[in-house]
Amino acid sequence: MGYKEKGLLVVLSGPSGVGKGTVCKALRSRESQLDYSISATTRKPRAGEQHGVEYFFKTKEEFQQMIDQNQLLEWAEYAGNYYGTPLDYVQNTLESGQDVILEIEVQGAMQVKKNFAEGLFIFLAPPSLSELKNRIEGRGTETAESIAMRLSIAKEEIEMMSHYDYVVENDQVTLACDRIEAIVTAEHCKRERVIEKYKQLTEVDE
């Protein structure tokens, strides 16, 4: 049997408004080696969002059913809505040797860390808190109440940075994407990941 490396599970999180969605969209359009996992959510679609593209939009009952049937790798309640990562897609993609990126908030990331310690955890950080506020307000998609809630959660989220392997500042989307791709490339060269492959190569009889 030839050696087949499993894909890498990349978890990208960071406070709301930092630009995780924009960075992931840019990574998707670059056709980088990262497959994007589409989450399920009970949040209502924003203008322009499509079922099966940004999210799988679910009712609370449907979401609860996914939890009950162990169909989610992780899930969390965030600002009054539920968000979760479908397990099947992630498992199948990793098994096929393809890398997967999850764009999720910090509680979910910590659940993934418990079950997938070998994952690569990247925290996307804003240049400053005032810049974060500008970005959330500038998006124009949230109510005043939702903005306030997201900002107060953001402070707690930034404190979770210490649990991540890497911190990437999102000062410019292109630069942030370059940094993420560089981290993923480096991770693939990590001794622990490749040593098994070379062990098998040297064990083959001439």
Ligand code: 5GP
């Ligand atoms: P938004 O409502 O702005 O699309 O997302 C709100 C937050 O939920 C963001 O921080 C986003 O990264 C996070 N999120 C999106 N999908 C998931 C998921 O599957 N699991 C978890 N835990 N968080 C998610």
